[in-house]
Amino acid sequence: MIGRLSGILLEKNPPQLLVDCGGVGYEVDVPMSTFYNLPGTGEKVVLLTHLAVREDAHLLYGFGTAGERDVFxxxxxxxxxxxxxxxxxxxxxxxxDLAQAITLQEAxxxxxxxxxxxxxxxxxLLELKGKLGADLGAAGGLQQHDxxxxxxxxxxALGYSDKEAMLAMKQVPAGSGVSEGIKLALKALSKG
Structure with missing residues (x-):
């Protein structure tokens, strides 16, 4: 398995890159989040990778962070x-953002x-619940997200749309309790 590439970035054609590693050019597909953080062509690049072996192809996917690769x-x-x-x-x-959407079950x-x-x-949401969203809890943010x-x-439940509810949530300070937060959100909604 190829787990990491370190070499010279030869070409950038979103979403694919060509990385020269010791004279061998590897074609690597990357998400745009990684693509936007790449150095210029001709410069050194390090990517964490995942090799997918299929019946008709061997495909290499690259990531700028271990978190991106794990989620992939x-x-x-x-x-x-x-x-x-x-x-x-x-x-x-x-x-x-994905972990937060999973934790809050925001389809x-x-x-x-x-x-x-x-x-x-x-x-x-169903498959990743408890897998990806739990990572937020490890960072101490689970109570806040609950x-x-x-x-x-x-x-x-009171009948507000997703958009209205999310806008009202922006008016609720971090660390607010549930009942206090509901009151503040309703107050914000009544002004709007």
């Missing part, structure tokens, strides 16, 4: 999610990514 591996394990779709997801949102954020429909978004999720769900 989680995504391609899901039935119906191929490498192209996983790259589109990572190109459409950061790992942190609407996923459906904004080209190629992700409602059913696919719901499958992603509170945010409770406030958001309360607003949705």
């Amino acid at each position: 591996k989680q995504l391609i394990k899901i039935s119906g999610i191929g490498a192209r779709t996983a790259l589109a997801i990572l190109s459409g949102m950061s790992v942190a 609407g954020r996923l459906t904004r990514i080209p190629g992700i429909g409602k059913k696919t978004a719901e499958r992603l 509170t945010t999720s409770d406030i958001l769900n309360a607003l949705l």
